[in-house]
Amino acid sequence: MNAEFVARFEDEILGWPGIEKEMRADGIIGEGEVAIYNFGRRHIGHIHHDGVADIQFPKELHDELVSAGRAEPHRGGFPKVVSFRIRNEGDIPELIGLFRTSYERAKAASERKAARQS
Numbered sequence: 001m002n003a004e005f006v007a008r009f010e011d012e013i014l015g016w017p018g019i020e021k022e023m024r025a026d027g028i029i030g031e032g033e034v035a036i037y038n039f040g041r042r043h044i045g046h047i048h049h050d051g052v053a054d055i056q057f058p059k060e061l062h063d064e065l066v067s068a069g070r071a072e073p074h075r076g077g078f079p080k081v082v083s084f085r086i087r088n089e090g091d092i093p094e095l096i097g098l099f100r101t102s103y104e105r106a107k108a109a110s111e112r113k114a115a116r117q118s
Contacts, residue, residue: 005086006035006047012096013037016103018110019044037099039106045099051086053095054078055102071098 013019018039026034032049045055054074057065062080065071071082084095 002051002086002089005051005089005092008089008092009047009086009095009099010035013099013103016100018107019103039103040110042106042109044102044106047086053084053086053098054081055084055098056081057102057105061101065098070094 010021014021016039020038022036022038023033024036026032026049034046034048036046037044043056045053047053052075055071056078057080059080062082065082066073071084073083074081075083082098084091084098086092086095
């Protein structure tokens with residue numbers, strides 16, 4: 001994976017209000033690290049050291065993204081998770097779009113929760 005591509009991606013999403021990044025050992029792949037992006041306590045997606053991003057969506061949206069060719073089914077078979085491989089610089093806008101969709105869903109859920117509590 002090209003670190004420059006990830007840096008370009010992060011320049012965008014780490015500027016969104018409430019987004020934080022954490023690094024963990026990549027236990028699924030077995031080597032390297034995984035960069036995890038959160039909105040508050042909600043996980044919006046992560047990128048493995050091999051350049052594959054995984055993002056969870058509701059089943060209907062997951063199926064739409066896969067059918068449209070915007071993402072692939074999760075390589076590990078998780079039914080509501082899409083995978084997106086970063087192959088070149090041209091993939092960055094699509095990756096940002098997928099994360100933006102996840103972010104907007106997380107933000108809307110947070111706002112609904114805050115409204116219920118007030």
